[in-house]
Amino acid sequence: MLTRDPRAGLIRWRMSPAPSRPSPNVSRRRLVDPGMRHVLGGRRRRTRRVLFGAAVGAVVGALVAGCAPPSDAPPLAPDAHETTTVDCRTEGTWWDLAPETSDAAVPVPGRVPDGFDAVAALRCRIVDLPTAPVNGTFPPATVQIERWAGDLGPLLDALADADDPVPKDLACTADMELVRPLWLEAADGTVIPVRYPRNACGKTKPAVTEALERLELVAVTDAPVIG
Numbered sequence: 001m002l003t004r005d006p007r008a009g010l011i012r013w014r015m016s017p018a019p020s021r022p023s024p025n026v027s028r029r030r031l032v033d034p035g036m037r038h039v040l041g042g043r044r045r046r047t048r049r050v051l052f053g054a055a056v057g058a059v060v061g062a063l064v065a066g067c068a069p070p071s072d073a074p075p076l077a078p079d080a081h082e083t084t085t086v087d088c089r090t091e092g093t094w095w096d097l098a099p100e101t102s103d104a105a106v107p108v109p110g111r112v113p114d115g116f117d118a119v120a121a122l123r124c125r126i127v128d129l130p131t132a133p134v135n136g137t138f139p140p141a142t143v144q145i146e147r148w149a150g151d152l153g154p155l156l157d158a159l160a161d162a163d164d165p166v167p168k169d170l171a172c173t174a175d176m177e178l179v180r181p182l183w184l185e186a187a188d189g190t191v192i193p194v195r196y197p198r199n200a201c202g203k204t205k206p207a208v209t210e211a212l213e214r215l216e217l218v219a220v221t222d223a224p225v226i227g
Helices: 034-067 153-159 206-212
Strands: 002-005 010-013 118-128 142-149 182-186 191-194 216-222
Touching: 153 206
Parallel strands: none
Antiparallel strands: 002 010, 118 142, 118 182, 142 216, 182 191
């Protein structure tokens, strides 16, 4: 291509780059060797299968891990035994006058057995706890029994929970929890002492008390004298 330089009055020859054009009658797919295209396609399919299989395996593994109980979970407590009288000594650490040695006559709190139709929850509370002996002995403590009624479903669900597993090197506070004895009453008047599920430090889980106190407190009666 001839051009004129107005400054020098000269005619110069300049080559213009040819515009790029696609190769006539040749598609982009045909520019790749058919054999190589087959190899590349096979690799892509295998890669997709591997990624899909890994994703499915991860999901299945997560579901199995979520449903399986922890291997170090403590065993479930035995079922509670039915009786006819509430005994407010079932939680031996809830007051200072609890006997230092276990008494075989005191029922052991346990899980709610299948078929026990609870209609009310009963919880012990201290009204007066002597702090000093009189003539060398402590006077009897004054204890009352609260009666809670309503929808016991959330309370039963909380009581059915298992204890938390205890991890290694766990550090817990040294404070002592005063656990108030809890009983359930059936329609026929039989009662059972129930056990609070515990966390890893041995403290009661709050769900039981929270569910209990959402019920209606319908009565408070004096418990037999304990001393």
